Structures are given as structure tokens and as C-alpha cells.
Amino acid sequence: MRHYFTILNHETRMLLVNPGTYIAAVLFLAVMGFFFTGMLEGYGGAGQEQSPATIFFRFFFIPVFFMVPLLTMKCFAEERRLGTLETLLTTPVTTTEVVLAKFGSAYILYLALWASTGGFFYVLYRFAGDRFIDPGPLVGGYLFIAISGLLFVAIGVFASSLSRNVAVAAILSFTLLFGLIVGLNFLETMAVIDLEFMRPVKAAVGYAQVFEHLDDFSRGVVDTRQVIFYLSGTILTLIFSILGVEAKLLQG
Numbered sequence: 001m002r003h004y005f006t007i008l009n010h011e012t013r014m015l016l017v018n019p020g021t022y023i024a025a026v027l028f029l030a031v032m033g034f035f036f037t038g039m040l041e042g043y044g045g046a047g048q049e050q051s052p053a054t055i056f057f058r059f060f061f062i063p064v065f066f067m068v069p070l071l072t073m074k075c076f077a078e079e080r081r082l083g084t085l086e087t088l089l090t091t092p093v094t095t096t097e098v099v100l101a102k103f104g105s106a107y108i109l110y111l112a113l114w115a116s117t118g119g120f121f122y123v124l125y126r127f128a129g130d131r132f133i134d135p136g137p138l139v140g141g142y143l144f145i146a147i148s149g150l151l152f153v154a155i156g157v158f159a160s161s162l163s164r165n166v167a168v169a170a171i172l173s174f175t176l177l178f179g180l181i182v183g184l185n186f187l188e189t190m191a192v193i194d195l196e197f198m199r200p201v202k203a204a205v206g207y208a209q210v211f212e213h214l215d216d217f218s219r220g221v222v223d224t225r226q227v228i229f230y231l232s233g234t235i236l237t238l239i240f241s242i243l244g245v246e247a248k249l250l251q252g
Contacts, residue, residue, distance in 0.1 A: 003093045007101035015071070015105055024070035028063045028113050035059045036120045051134035052124065054218045056117075057141035061181045061210075064152055068177060069170040071109055072156030075102040076245060080164040085245075099157065099242050107153045114145050137218045144217035148210065151230045152177060154237040161244035181210045 015021050039055050079085035125133050159173035184205050187193060193202045206212075213226045 004097045004101055007093065007097055008104050011101050011105035012108060015109055018074065020070050020074070021109060024067045025113055025116075028067050029116065031063055032056075032059070032117055033120070035062075036117075040124070051137045052132050053121070053134060053137040053141050056120075057137075057144065057214060057218065058211075060145060060148075060214065064181070065174055065177055067113065068106075068110070068152050068156040069159075069173040071106045072102075072153060072160050072173060073166050073170040075106065075157050075160040075169075077160045077163050077166045077169040081166070095242050095245050099161070099238060099245060103154060103157045103238060103241075106157065107149060110149050110153050111146060114142070114149070118142075136220045140217040140220050140222075141214075143222070144214050147227060147230050148213065150234040151180075151237065154234045154241070155180070158237050158241040158244065161241045180208070184208050185211055 036052075036056060039052055076085060121133060121138065155176045156173040159176060160169040162172065163169045188202070188205050188209065192198065193205065207225070208229065213223075213229075216223055216226065
């Protein structure tokens with residue numbers, strides 16, 4: 001891993017000069033700002049039982065669906081299309097270093113974009129005081145974003161490793177994220193999963209419920225099983241990404 005930080009620095013700079021990064025940033029802040037404003041209007045009209053932070057983070061999946069694909073779709077798809085990936089891997093670097101560096105750079109920007117939403121709560125604190133700021137849901141929400149983001153970004157990198165077409169990589173990333181976040185939530189409500197022989201599947205689906213994880217983090221409950229789910233899922237997805245890149249190289 002001697003060249004990891006060199007590649008990480010290069011990939012981060014490449015993302016910073018990529019117009020897609022700024023498109024993702026503008027869309028992200030615009031969408032989350034819209035939700036935050038609407039949430040405050042709701043508080044102005046009537047009292048709410050939940051804190052603003054709890055309601056705000058419930059919309060996390062909407063920017064994830066477009067932000068992660070935009071940040072990761074060019075990781076390997078663009079380099080494979082241009083033929084620069086093969087050139088990069090002929091240098092004294094390993095596929096693992098390249099995959100981890102691309103993942104790391106995208107994850108850093110993912111965190112930076114979410115960290116910028118802290119400005120919303122700062123403005124709220126400045127104008128409304130601390131009566132709307134509940135530290136528990138706020139810290140728990142950002143902790144959930146940081147931990148779950150590992151898996152979300154890894155899925156985006158994996159999708160990019162499977163195709164040389166940027167648009168296909170983005171669509172595949174969106175589909176996988178939608179299936180994980182929304183699809184599993186819908187699957188748990190289906191009657192077929194309550195059948196006796198589907199009990200192991202129901203347990204697995206219940207274990208992977210992202211919205212339930214968010215609720216626990218917002219209440220200040222950090223379940224180690226949930227943390228292991230995201231960490232193990234990230235590691236497994238990155239391993240598949242490494243294997244995917246190497247398989248594509250062997251195919252030419």
C-alpha cells in the first residue's frame with residue numbers, strides 16, 4: 001500500500017476539477033435546503049414531536065440516489081473507456097490500491113457534502129437559539145451518514161467497475177442503492193415473506209433495514225450489529241470491485 005496516498009491525492013484532485021462533482025454539490029445543497037426550509041415552515045405552523053434533525057435525516061436517501069452515482073460513475077468506467085486504466089495498472093501499483101484510493105476520494109467528498117449541511121443547523125441555532133437543536137439526533141444522524149456512506153459509496157465504485165459506459169455505471173449504481181434502501185423496505189411488507197420457510201429471509205431482510213438503522217442512530221442507539229453490517233458490506237463490495245476490475249482487464 002505504498003502508493004495508496006499518492007493515488008488518493010490524485011483521485012481527489014481529479015474529482016475536484018470534475019464538473020460532475022459540482023453539479024452533484026449544487027443539486028445536493030439545493031434539494032436538502034428545500035427540505036430543510038419546508039421542515040422549518042412545518043415547525044412554524046404547528047409544534048412537532050420530533051426534533052428538526054430527526055426529520056431532516058429521514059430524507060437522506062433522496063440525495064444519495066443521485067449524489068453517489070455522480071461521484072463514482074467515472075471511477076473505472078471512464079478510465080476503461082479512455083484506455084488509461086490499463087496504463088495505470090502497468091505502473092508499480094496494485095489493483096487494490098487503485099480501488100481503495102478511488103473509493104477513499106469519493107467517500108471524502110461524500111462526507112464533505114454532508115458536512116456542509118451543518119450550516120443549516122448553525123443558521124437555525126443563530127436565529128432560533130438552542131430550543132430546536134437536539135444534540136442526540138443531530139450527532140446520531142451524522143454518525144449514521146458517515147457509517148452508511150461507506151457502503152453506499154462502495155456500491156457506486158462497484159457499479160463503475162462493471163462497465164466502460166459512464167451512463168450505465170450511474171444507472172446500475174442507482175438501481176443497487178434503490179434496491180438496498182427502498183427495495184428491502186418494500187420486501188419486508190410483502191405477505192410472502194411471512195411464510196414459515198421464508199423465516200431466514202425475513203430475518204436477513206429485517207437486519208438490513210436502512211431506515212430502522214437511521215431511527216436507532218437518531219435515538220442515540222449505536223447497535224454494533226448495524227455497524228458490522230455496513231463495514232462488512234463495504235469490505236465485501238470493495239473485494240467484488242477489485243475482482244471486477246481484474247476480470248475486465250483479463251478480458252481486454
